Amino acid sequence: MNSFLAKYDNLCNLVNDNLTNYIKKIKGNRENKLYDAMEYSLLAGGKRFRPVLHLAIIDMFGGDIDRFIDTACAIEYIHTYSLIHDDLPCMDNDEFRRGKPTNHIVFGEDIAILAGDGLLNTAYEILFDFACDNNSKNILEGLHKIAIFSGISGMIAGQIVDIESENKKIDLDTLKYLHYNKTGKLILASVLSSADFLDLDDYSKEKLKLYSEKIGFAFQIADDILDVEGKFEDIGKPVGSDNQNNKSTFITHYGLEESKRILLDTIDSAIEDIKFFDNNNFLIDLAKYVASRNG
Ligand code: GRG
Numbered sequence: 001m002n003s004f005l006a007k008y009d010n011l012c013n014l015v016n017d018n019l020t021n022y023i024k025k026i027k028g029n030r031e032n033k034l035y036d037a038m039e040y041s042l043l044a045g046g047k048r049f050r051p052v053l054h055l056a057i058i059d060m061f062g063g064d065i066d067r068f069i070d071t072a073c074a075i076e077y078i079h080t081y082s083l084i085h086d087d088l089p090c091m092d093n094d095e096f097r098r099g100k101p102t103n104h105i106v107f108g109e110d111i112a113i114l115a116g117d118g119l120l121n122t123a124y125e126i127l128f129d130f131a132c133d134n135n136s137k138n139i140l141e142g143l144h145k146i147a148i149f150s151g152i153s154g155m156i157a158g159q160i161v162d163i164e165s166e167n168k169k170i171d172l173d174t175l176k177y178l179h180y181n182k183t184g185k186l187i188l189a190s191v192l193s194s195a196d197f198l199d200l201d202d203y204s205k206e207k208l209k210l211y212s213e214k215i216g217f218a219f220q221i222a223d224d225i226l227d228v229e230g231k232f233e234d235i236g237k238p239v240g241s242d243n244q245n246n247k248s249t250f251i252t253h254y255g256l257e258e259s260k261r262i263l264l265d266t267i268d269s270a271i272e273d274i275k276f277f278d279n280n281n282f283l284i285d286l287a288k289y290v291a292s293r294n295g
Contacts, residue, residue, distance in 0.1 A: 004285035011052045011065070015076060018069050019043070022126055037107040037115035038122070041080050045098040045236065047295070049219075050190040051076045056286060057194035057208065060279050068197060070130050071146075074123040075190050078150045081119035082159075082186075084112055091163070092245065099236035142196030149189035158182025170248045176217075183223070184216030207276050211283070214270035218290045221263045224249040226294070228256060234295035267291045 001009070019042055027035040051072035055065045087094040087102040088109060095105055104112035127143050148154060158181030161174065170178070191212035195205045226235050227242045228251055242249050250259045267287050274283045 004282060004289070007282055008052060008286075008289070011055050011059075012048045014055070014065070014069060015048045015051045015072055019073050019076060022070075022073070022122060033107065033111055034114055034118055037103055037111045038118050040106060041084050041097075041103050041115065042077070042119070044100045046076075046080070047293075048076060050079055050186055053187065053212075053215075053286065054190040054194050056282055057191055058198065060277060060283060061198050061200065062279075063194075063198050068194070070126050071143075071193065071197070074126040074130075075146065075186070075193075077119045077123035077126070078146070078155075079186060081116040081123070082150075082155055084116040084119070086159070088112060091159075092241075094237060094241065096232075096237045099233070138196050138199040142193035145193050145196060146189045149185040149192075154181055154185035154189070158185070165248060167246045168248070169252075172253055175248055175250070175253060179220040180213070180216070183220045184213060187216040187219060188212045204277070207273050211270050211273040211287075214266050214273065215287060215290055218263055218266040218270065218287070221250045221259055221266070222290055222293060224251050225256065225259055225263070227251075230294060236295065263291050 020039055023035050023038055023042075054072045054075055055068060058065050058068050083097055084103045086092055087097055088104055094102055096102060102112075103115055107115065124147075127146065131140060131143055150156075158178050161178040162182055165174065165178065188209065191208050192205065195208050200208075224242065227239060227249070230239055232239060238244075242251075250262070254262060267290060270287045271284050274280050274287065277283075
């Protein structure tokens with residue numbers, strides 16, 4: 001295994017090992033369908049891309065990753081809640097996610113809504129615990145960014161445009177706005193919260209912002225390409241769902257080959273941004289991974 005994959009695995013395992021600690025503590029030995037549903041989606045797989053990115057930034061600047069494992073897990077809770085709600089019959093009505101039946105298929109719609117709500121609220125319990133133990137202005141600013149970028153000025157703002165764009169051909173600016181918010185903002189939050197936690201200077205934060213915006217854009221183009229060219233075993237959901245749901249995507253706007261070119265150009269540009277920093281190998285390889293991932 002090359003050193004990038006070994007390090008990715010390491011960070012990923014750290015997240016996986018700690019992911020359900022908080023729920024287990026509350027659940028104790030009681031049977032509880034809500035906690036089961038929350039755990040089901042958390043442990044159904046997933047690349048852990050956002051928490052890995054969060055910890056990788058901490059590591060690149062010499063921070064102590066163990067100190068930030070809880071904030072990394074909280075980001076994955078927010079991501080997982082968004083997937084559960086996005087899959088609901090009233091939203092995208094998807095039956096598979098991460099290679100397994102979606103939460104509402106297994107637990108029913110009522111429990112799935114509560115499992116999503118539960119994950120979102122638990123994320124904030126974790127973040128507030130962290131704030132109580134680390135009460136300084138830069139830490140609170142980082143936590144604030146996670147809230148803003150996953151909220152109505154971020155991921156939820158993208159989701160509403162997505163819903164309102166169903167069965168419509170939308171223009172490129174709207175498509176970019178949608179994905180900048182829906183997909184990009186939580187990726188941005190994962191990076192910029194780390195930058196705040198480490199109290200980096202403004203110029204470094206600006207460079208990291210450029211890097212993560214490009215990574216978020218590339219992540220979505222790759223997602224659109226995989227929806228055309230991927231395999232169920234790798235992407236964990238049926239191929240061709242965007243087409244079936246009549247969605248505007250980067251492929252419907254640019255075509256497949258041009259989308260691939262834009263993806264590679266975007267990654268090259270993100271790499272230029274991160275080269276500004278020392279100790280940047282992992283973040284360079286992470287950018288390349290976004291372009292070459294098959295799931
Ligand atoms: C319901 C408020 C609310 C928001 C939902 C993020 C989102 C908004 C929906 C997810 C649907 C989707 C397919 C988005 C496109 C890109 C994306 C975020 C894919 C899923 O993330 P991955 O590839 O998934 O990191 P894993 O399973 O690896 O965690």
